[in-house]
Structure formats: structure tokens, C-alpha cells
Amino acid sequence: MKILILGSGAREYSIALALQNTNENIEFYFAPGNGATATMGTNLNMKDPKVITAYAKASEIDLCIVGSENFLAEGIVDLFKENNIAIFGPTKAAAMLEASKSYMKSFLKKYKIKTAKFLNTTDYEKAKKFIMNLTPPIVIKADGLCAGKGVIIAQTYEEALEATKNMLSGESFGEAGKIVVIEEYLNGFELSVFAICDGKDFILLPAAQDHKRLLDGDKGPNTGGMGAYAPSNLASENLLEQVKKDIVIPTLKGMQKEDSEFVGVLFIGLMVVNGKPYVLEYNVRFGDPECEVLMPLIENPLDLFLACVNKNLINTKITIKNKFAVGVVCASKNYPYKDSPKALITIDNIPQNSHISYAGVSLENNKLYASGGRVLVCVGLGDDIYEAKENAYKLCENVHFKGKQYRKDIAFQVLK
Numbered sequence: 001m002k003i004l005i006l007g008s009g010a011r012e013y014s015i016a017l018a019l020q021n022t023n024e025n026i027e028f029y030f031a032p033g034n035g036a037t038a039t040m041g042t043n044l045n046m047k048d049p050k051v052i053t054a055y056a057k058a059s060e061i062d063l064c065i066v067g068s069e070n071f072l073a074e075g076i077v078d079l080f081k082e083n084n085i086a087i088f089g090p091t092k093a094a095a096m097l098e099a100s101k102s103y104m105k106s107f108l109k110k111y112k113i114k115t116a117k118f119l120n121t122t123d124y125e126k127a128k129k130f131i132m133n134l135t136p137p138i139v140i141k142a143d144g145l146c147a148g149k150g151v152i153i154a155q156t157y158e159e160a161l162e163a164t165k166n167m168l169s170g171e172s173f174g175e176a177g178k179i180v181v182i183e184e185y186l187n188g189f190e191l192s193v194f195a196i197c198d199g200k201d202f203i204l205l206p207a208a209q210d211h212k213r214l215l216d217g218d219k220g221p222n223t224g225g226m227g228a229y230a231p232s233n234l235a236s237e238n239l240l241e242q243v244k245k246d247i248v249i250p251t252l253k254g255m256q257k258e259d260s261e262f263v264g265v266l267f268i269g270l271m272v273v274n275g276k277p278y279v280l281e282y283n284v285r286f287g288d289p290e291c292e293v294l295m296p297l298i299e300n301p302l303d304l305f306l307a308c309v310n311k312n313l314i315n316t317k318i319t320i321k322n323k324f325a326v327g328v329v330c331a332s333k334n335y336p337y338k339d340s341p342k343a344l345i346t347i348d349n350i351p352q353n354s355h356i357s358y359a360g361v362s363l364e365n366n367k368l369y370a371s372g373g374r375v376l377v378c379v380g381l382g383d384d385i386y387e388a389k390e391n392a393y394k395l396c397e398n399v400h401f402k403g404k405q406y407r408k409d410i411a412f413q414v415l416k
Contacts, residue, residue, distance in 0.1 A: 004029040004056055005037075006076070007067030010329075010359035010377045011288040015065055016040050017357065018295035023302050029061065035368055036358030049076040057083050064088065065305060066264070069285050073099040073145060077264075086309045090284050093260040097251075097282040101150075101181045102143045104282050111254040113247055115279045116183040116271075127164045127182055131157060134184050142167050143179035151222075153185065188273035189413070190280070191235055192228070192290050195248045195268065196304060199261040201313040202248055203304075204240060206231030206297060206320060208290040209413060214336065216409045223336045224374060227410035228289045229326040229385060230297065234272070234414065243268065243277050251282075263308055292357045292377045293325035324388040327379045328396050328410050332360065332372045333403025343370045343402035353387075354380045354395040370401040378406075385411055 003019065003026050005012045013036055016028050020040065028041025031052050037043055046052050049071060056064060064080055066072055066089035075092035089095075096103045102120035109115070116139070119130040131138055138160040142150035150173050154160035160182075166172040167180045194205040208230035214220035247268060255262040267283035267290075286294070298304060299319035307316035332340035345361065345368045360373040370376075378399060380391025389411050396406055 001025060001062045002027045002029065002060065004031065004052075004061045004064040005033075005067060006031050006052070006064065006071045008032050008034050008037075008359075009067070009288050010357040010374065011286050011291040012067040013037055013040075013359070014292045014295045014357045014377075015067060015286075015301070017355070018298060018301045022300060029059070034358060035361040035363035035371070038363050049074050049079055052076065053079040053083055053085070056080065056085050061085060063305065063309065067285060067291075069095070069098055069145060069283065072284055086306075088305045088309055089264040090262050091260065093258075094255055094262045094264075095284045096260070097255075097262075097266075098284040099145055100143055100179075101141050101281065102179050105181055107254060107258075108279055111250045113250055113279055114276065116186050118181055118183045120179060120181050122168065122179050124165060124168055127168070127180060128161060130182050131160045131164065134182075136160065137185045139183040139185055140164055140167065141181040141183065142173040143181060144173070144175060146173050186271040186273050186278055186280070188271045188278075189234060191232060191270045191272060192287055193235070193240070193243055193268045193270055194286065194290070194294065195266040196308060196313075197252060197262050197264060197266055198308040198311045198313040199256075199263050200252065200311070202252065202266070203313060203318055204244065204248070205294050207235030207240065208232060208287070208293060209234065209411075210287060210290055211407060211410055214407075216407050217412075221336060223331075225287070225289045225329065226331070226407045227326070227328045227377075228287075228293050229324070229388065229411040229414070230290070230293045231324065232414060233385075239272065239275065239277060243270070247277060247279060263311070289327050289329055289374075289377050292327040292379055296325055296355075296379060296381060297321050297323060323381050323383065324385045325379060325381050326385065326388040326392040326411050327357070327377045328392045328406050329374050330376050330378060330396060330399060330401075330404050330406045331374050332370050333405065335373055335405070340370070340372050340403055342372075345370055345375070345399065345401045347400070348398040351391060351394045351398065353382060354378065354391045356395065356399065370404075375401065375404070385414055389415065
């Protein structure tokens with residue numbers, strides 16, 4: 001079977017690794033991939049959706065799995081469908097749930113799905129009036145895709161007004177910030193919940209929790225994510241039932257009414273306030289690093305992807321292992337401030353019940369080099385969260401490259 005995976009991070013590596021571990025006869029292709037995916041299959045130096053579609057058709061690709069949100073926003077699913085090539089992911093219209101925060105918030109309001117009080121606007125004076133009626137901290141978001149960086153939590157009115165002005169002028173995020181979403185700040189705890197959907201039916205994967213801040217104790221700047229764990233015991237059965245009933249089902253029905261049937265990953269960023277789930281945001285693909293801890297927990301990932309593409313989830317048994325996973329991101333020296341010099345990666349050994357998912361790496365003379373950003377994720381599995389964490393950190397100590405930095409407290413919320 002020929003499978004093409006779109007993206008270049010540890011998320012895409014993890015998807016391939018899970019498929020490889022459960023199915024022997026898969027030929028992998030990655031566009032564009034990274035230095036480590038080149039050792040699993042064929043990297044394609046392609047980013048244009050039309051070029052990728054033509055290649056997939058000519059090469060008789062059996063299934064494409066979209067990892068990166070940019071491909072979805074550009075409408076690659078629509079192109080594959082026009083050419084009758086199986087692809088896992090939402091159409092361009094359905095991907096608007098992530099591509100436009102203002103569209104997403106309006107959708108939530110229309111279908112009565114709980115979210116923070118908000119205003120979508122292009123008008124600074126309207127924004128200012130709304131801001132002055134909120135109590136800091138105040139959340140300011142750019143409308144478009146900003147690689148996870150288009151959110152500012154302003155601690156004062158002055159900071160909120162300045163952030164809004166900089167977005168609307170195009171100074172902060174270019175076109176992505178020309179519409180702003182201003183929200184009240186919700187105080188609770190965050191969870192990542194992933195519904196895998198075939199348009200009508202869905203399954204929930206174990207709830208995960210991401211760690212966005214660079215430093216221990218949730219200090220320092222926001223990043224793309226410094227680690228994650230799953231399942232989280234912060235997600236009670238009662239809470240997950242509320243998520244299904246009050247969020248996922250109305251969303252899938254709403255998308256059908258909008259003629260944008262949703263197939264793929266509905267990644268719900270939740271804030272839980274006094275036991276009630278509120279939608280902070282939707283993404284329409286796996287989170288990174290959440291994907292790295294979820295994929296090893298799925299017994300039969302290929303069945304899951306194919307069931308969604310074939311709209312047959314209702315008749316497919318998906319098995320989730322009774323295990324825990326912790327993933328710790330090892331980042332380059334200067335992350336997230338600036339580029340870092342390349343550094344050779346060496347590994348003493350890989351302890352039992354652990355593995356590496358590679359991201360910011362290049363392959364030179366059969367050696368892997370840290371090439372910047374989030375370099376790799378050390379993933380540990382265990383019968384409980386303590387064992388999973390111990391295995392992840394054992395692996396961290398066995399991986400070396402100059403300037404390596406990582407948090408020492410991943411999963412601290414449930415290990416207190």
C-alpha cells in the first residue's frame with residue numbers, strides 16, 4: 001500500500017511510525033518530510049497542492065494523510081477528491097474552522113456551542129469599545145493562520161489596545177491579522193480533545209494536555225508546544241460526555257447544514273470552567289505534540305484512517321490501548337527566539353517502552369543533525385502516567401545534541 005503523508009514535523013513522523021509498527025506492507029512518501037522521514041520512505045520536495053495531486057495520481061497513491069493545516073487551507077483535499085484519490089482531512093470549506101477564527105466563532109454562536117464572549121471586527125473603534133467593557137486579562141487573536149502564534153493574552157487595557165492596533169494595521173501578522181477576534185479571558189484548565197470524524201459519525205481519542213510555555217512551571221514565552229501527555233485524568237467521563245453532546249455532535253450537524261461535511265480530525269481546544277467545557281478554538285488536524293502521544297495509543301491506526309475516508313466509522317472497531325504516553329520536546333539552543341546552529345545528534349541507546357519522533361532534523365552522510373526549532377520528541381509509554389513519564393525522561397537523557405533544551409515537568413498537572 002502506498003501512503004503519502006503531508007507535512008514535515010514530528011506529527012507526520014509519528015503517524016508514519018504508528019502505521020509502520022502495525023502494518024508491514026506500506027510504502028511511505030512524505031511531502032516535504034524531514035531528515036528522519038527520509039529513512040522511512042521517500043521525501044518529495046513538493047509544496048504546491050496541484051503538483052502533489054498530479055504526483056499522487058501518476059504514482060497511484062492509495063491514501064493521503066494530511067498533517068499540516070496549510071495544505072488543508074489551500075484546498076488539497078478538494079483536488080484529491082476531484083481526482084478520486086483517497087485522502088484523510090477536511091475540504092477547504094470545512095477547514096475554515098481553523099483557517100478563520102472569526103468564521104469559527106460565528107459558527108459556534110450560530111449553533112449555540114459554548115465559547116467565550118467575543119467580538120469579530122476590522123474596526124479599531126469598535127474593538128476599543130468592546131475591550132473597555134471587559135476585565136483584563138483580555139485575549140486578542142489574529143483571524144488567520146499564524147502557526148500557533150496569533151494569540152496575545154493582554155494583561156492591561158493598554159496592552160490589549162496596542163495588540164489590536166498592531167494586528168489591524170498588518171504590522172503583527174500581515175493579512176492574517178486584518179480581522180481580529182477579541183475575547184473575554186476564561187479561567188480554568190485547558191484540555192485537547194480529538195474527535196476523528198467521517199462526516200456523520202466520530203470517535204473520541206483519549207484527552208491530551210499540551211504544555212505551551214518554554215520553561216518549567218508554565219513560565220517563559222509561548223511555543224508550538226514543549227510536551228504533552230495522554231490520557232489526562234482531568235477529563236472525567238462526565239466531561240467527555242458533555243463534549244460529545246454539546247460540542248462534537250452540534251458541530252458535525254452544523255457543518256452538514258453549511259454544506260461543509262467534516263471528515264478528518266476535529267481538534268477541540270477546551271477550557272474547562274467549573275466543570276463545563278468551553279471551546280477556545282478548533283483545529284482541523286492533529287495537534288503537535290499531542291499527535292506524538294496519541295498515535296502510539298491506537299492499536300489499529302490504518303483502520304481508523306480508512307474508516308473515515310470510506311465513511312464507515314460506525315462499522316469499524318477502533319481499539320485504544322490501556323496505556324499512558326508522555327512526550328517531551330527537545331528543542332534547539334535558541335528556540336523560540338532565533339535560529340540555532342546545526343548540531344550532530346547522538347543517541348546512547350533507546351530504553352524499553354520509549355521511542356523518538358523527529359521534527360527539525362536534517363540528514364547528512366547518514367547522520368542526523370538538529371537543524372533548529374523543535375528538534376525531536378522523546379515519547380515514553382507506561383501502565384500509568386508515572387511510568388510513562390519516567391520512560392520519556394530516561395530517553396531524554398540518552399539523546400544528545402549541542403544546545404539541547406527541554407522541560408523537566410511535563411505532565412506536572414496530574415503528577416502533583
